[in-house]
Amino acid sequence: MTRIALVVSDVDGTLLTKDKTLTDGALAAVRRLHEAGIGFTIVSSRPTIGMGFLVAPLAITLPIGAFNGSSIVDPQLQPIEQHVIPPAVARRSVDLLCERGVDIWLFTNDRWLTRNPDGEYNAHEKRAIKHDPTIVSDFTPYLDQACKIVGASSDAPLLQRCEAEMQQMVGHDATAVRSQTYYLDVTPPGHDKGTFVEGIARRLGVALENVATIGDMQNDLPMFARSGVSFAMGNASDDVKARATHVTETNEHDGFARAMDTVLTMGR
Secondary structure, eight states: OOOOOEEEEOOBTTTBOTTSOOOHHHHHHHHHHHHTTOEEEEBOSSOGGGTHHHHTTTTOOSOEEEGGGTEEEOTTOOEEEEOOOOHHHHHHHHHHHHHTTOEEEEEOSSOEEESOTTOTTHHHHHHHHTOOOEEOSOSGGGGGGOSEEEEEOSOHHHHHHHHHHHHHHHGGGSEEEEEETTEEEEEOTTOOHHHHHHHHHHHHTOOGGGEEEEESSGGGHHHHHHSSEEEEOTTSOHHHHHTSSEEOOOGGGTHHHHHHHHHHHTTO
């Protein structure tokens, strides 16, 4: 078995439990990775402002991927590399979600903007990223700063249809994929969690076959495809599990920590 030199982890549904906490098991697992000399970092659909609370507990010293890897920041959350959605594509994306009756959020590098102060998932997102939204009447002044646009809805089949429709509409001009059953993310073109994995491995001089990735959603599949070893969480859908080399327990049963136990035994 190939020895792993770098682990790249998704955050929500993987590293965190449903109530957005790090378990003692996850913390201990990352500590063991550090002790073994294995690099560790995170990549997420989360905005930059929603990543900072994880840096100190996990002792992260490597670059971090926000907005599905289209923004790369250092552990102090200062931009290393940043991309935005082309403004015309951002406008079309907002219009499509509006036509489908889906709640819309727009994230810049440092702000979360919404037109609906009573949005169905606002409280959930506030808890998750530990940040309040800025209420605006119009997204137009911010369309040239959009790092991510999110359609939020509890109607999972509707959001799945929106995903297919959005992908057809944006083509290669943006990436559109669900990060949760209730979130559809539109992010800058040419960048995803897979390109983040490639970039961080190249930066560290680590061969991709020596990289392990772990996640639970469709937006994690690009990093599964790039890494030598991949773990799907037990709470992942069957199609995500089918694309991983291993399946671990759920995020409610320390699936991340169990996967890291496997990583630590590889190549010994």
